[in-house]
Amino acid sequence: MAVVFKRPHALTNVPTHYCPGCTHGIIHRLVAEALDELDLEGRTVGIAPVGCAVMAYDYFNCDMIEAPHGRAPAIATGVKRSVPDSIVFTYQGDGDLAAIGTAETVHAAARGENITIIFVNNAIYGMTGGQMAPTTLPNQVTQTSPFGRDISQAGFPIKVCEMLSTLEGSSYIARVSVDCVRNVNIAKKAIKKAFEIQSQGRGFTLIEVLSTCPTNWGVSPKDALQWLRDNLIPYYPLGVYKDVTEVKKEELCDG
Amino acid sequence: MEERILMKGNEALAEAAIQAGCIRFFGYPITPQTEVAAYMSKRLPKIGGTYLQAESEVAAVNMLQGAGAAGARAMTSSSSPGISLKTEGISYMAGADIPGLIINVQRGGPGLGGIQPSQADYWQATKAPGHGDLHIIVFAPSSVQEMVDLVENAFDLSDEYRIPAMILADGLLGQMMEPVTIKKSEGGKKLPEKKWAAKGHGHKRAHNIINSLYLKAADLERVINERFERYKELEVKHTRCERYMTDDADVVVVAYGATGRIAKAAVKAAREQGVKAGLFRPITLWPFPKQDLKDIAKSAKAFLTVEMSMGQMVDDVKLAIDCKRPVDFFGHTGGIVPTPQEVLDKILKLAGGER
Numbered sequence A: 001m002a003v004v005f006k007r008p009h010a011l012t013n014v015p016t017h018y019c020p021g022c023t024h025g026i027i028h029r030l031v032a033e034a035l036d037e038l039d040l041e042g043r044t045v046g047i048a049p050v051g052c053a054v055m056a057y058d059y060f061n062c063d064m065i066e067a068p069h070g071r072a073p074a075i076a077t078g079v080k081r082s083v084p085d086s087i088v089f090t091y092q093g094d095g096d097l098a099a100i101g102t103a104e105t106v107h108a109a110a111r112g113e114n115i116t117i118i119f120v121n122n123a124i125y126g127m128t129g130g131q132m133a134p135t136t137l138p139n140q141v142t143q144t145s146p147f148g149r150d151i152s153q154a155g156f157p158i159k160v161c162e163m164l165s166t167l168e169g170s171s172y173i174a175r176v177s178v179d180c181v182r183n184v185n186i187a188k189k190a191i192k193k194a195f196e197i198q199s200q201g202r203g204f205t206l207i208e209v210l211s212t213c214p215t216n217w218g219v220s221p222k223d224a225l226q227w228l229r230d231n232l233i234p235y236y237p238l239g240v241y242k243d244v245t246e247v248k249k250e251e252l253c254d255g
Numbered sequence B: 001m002e003e004r005i006l007m008k009g010n011e012a013l014a015e016a017a018i019q020a021g022c023i024r025f026f027g028y029p030i031t032p033q034t035e036v037a038a039y040m041s042k043r044l045p046k047i048g049g050t051y052l053q054a055e056s057e058v059a060a061v062n063m064l065q066g067a068g069a070a071g072a073r074a075m076t077s078s079s080s081p082g083i084s085l086k087t088e089g090i091s092y093m094a095g096a097d098i099p100g101l102i103i104n105v106q107r108g109g110p111g112l113g114g115i116q117p118s119q120a121d122y123w124q125a126t127k128a129p130g131h132g133d134l135h136i137i138v139f140a141p142s143s144v145q146e147m148v149d150l151v152e153n154a155f156d157l158s159d160e161y162r163i164p165a166m167i168l169a170d171g172l173l174g175q176m177m178e179p180v181t182i183k184k185s186e187g188g189k190k191l192p193e194k195k196w197a198a199k200g201h202g203h204k205r206a207h208n209i210i211n212s213l214y215l216k217a218a219d220l221e222r223v224i225n226e227r228f229e230r231y232k233e234l235e236v237k238h239t240r241c242e243r244y245m246t247d248d249a250d251v252v253v254v255a256y257g258a259t260g261r262i263a264k265a266a267v268k269a270a271r272e273q274g275v276k277a278g279l280f281r282p283i284t285l286w287p288f289p290k291q292d293l294k295d296i297a298k299s300a301k302a303f304l305t306v307e308m309s310m311g312q313m314v315d316d317v318k319l320a321i322d323c324k325r326p327v328d329f330f331g332h333t334g335g336i337v338p339t340p341q342e343v344l345d346k347i348l349k350l351a352g353g354e355r
């Protein structure tokens, strides 16, 4: 019997702790598939964040390091500079990457650090129970913006891809989504390309993945996907923001 | 190959680290340790190493953490306000058993404090170098040569026990020029193999996980208990101190680092006047040389700690001798260095029975 679907080797065979319907699981799978297809697992070191993905160190089969909140890009830098032929990726949420770890993120990009960041933007602090994140939309209700994010008080969301693509050090910056099969396939391509660019030593790559948090958004997994489509994608347009290898935008984008 | 050369403390320290096999350095500028980074930035690129100026001390210590987790012998260096920022990384390194060397060339505090020599980070280094149940190995050299020698020792112990180590120096030592001999190993120092490191498994073993998170209380307790066994062994095997004329001393001065030298001069002067003074100089501040002090307390009549702080080591001395003898304190803070004469005056007063 032909095998048509199996667990990627780069994923361990353990149940994850993610909530039902959460798209963290899909993103894990895409990263693992990319590592498999490029045969990178053996020389890869992954850096887990503080956030819902904190236990990613148990889920990826490559060597793993758990970072302090927001510091994954600095940890990744230390690894990459010490083991230059390793492949290093971080997997970070929006609070981790765009609030407490903003400096580490921006400077890793500015240095053109030869690492790959998988940035999971679910517009909320998932792990701590649904507080406002730096990417929470204007008027979005969270535990700590109970009347909706008031931009006069809380300011504006941070558009990470737009910001980092202005830095000369960044090489490949793309925003993708995992809300539907077509976008999942596009996301896969982008993630794989980021790892390819890294293995060619061509610099800093970041893939922002729009992701759901049905639990803290307070909706069903199915409605969460629709909410992402209706609210996140318009505010955070999908596409390639920077590409030093210059592949045309249409190939990766289903904006 | 060994030659004796005149070097500034900070630069000698940096060269000693390189000779000890450390070719990864992550720093952020701050007075009075900047020469360490400047020296590394000159030397490391030429020998295939990494000098990286981080965006902050927080980033620098986490780069150190990454390098250490990947199995590299690595170091970061800073001064007091920067060390406060590094406490996050130090705690995580301690919690994940990641070796690495942190240099603190202390200056006055709290806050921005001053840029003159100080020993006001004793409490931070020995009691709370980060949150949680943890210790780090803390060395306090008192000369440029000793600083050079302790660097290699610090790296070796940190690797062997998988506990972060710190050299607690001060602006005086960092800026001082002295003749030193730096041991050079032909073909570079041979470093220990680190099977636990995360640097790619090459499909030859199961994946390594470097982590400080244990959600089950019993797991966390077990891991910490195991770590404290290592602390205990370190304490037994690697506590270090210098005893100078303590055998028959009535007044024993306890001082570490640069202050230890000042105190030694005062002790010599006291002896010349017929006063039985001695010097006890802890070389490891953690583990603190408790047993040696306790032994001395059997014959000594009084102790005097001398520090460039408000007396942060006093309690450790009292505890070490079970408060069996009076422990007095003399010091200056804010960047003022005590003079041998001031220390001598205090010794003479104590010897005369005055407190």
Ligand SMILES: Cc1ncc(C[n+]2csc(CCOP(=O)(O)OP(=O)(O)O)c2C)c(N)n1
Pocket: A050, A051, A052, A053, A069, A092, A093, A094, A095, A096, A097, A120, A122, A124, A125, A126, A127, A128, A133
């Ligand atoms: C220094 C520090 N501050 C705060 C926390 C608490 N904390 C844990 S996870 C988290 C937010 C994570 O949110 P995000 O990065 O968006 O990831 P998600 O959980 O949504 O995947 C916070 C604030 C912490 N662990 N460490």
Ligand code: SF4
Pocket: A017, A018, A019, A021, A022, A023, A024, A052, A122, A126, A127, A212, A213, A214, A215, A216
């Ligand atoms: S809290 Fe949200 S982001 Fe975290 S696992 Fe649950 S659904 Fe996913």
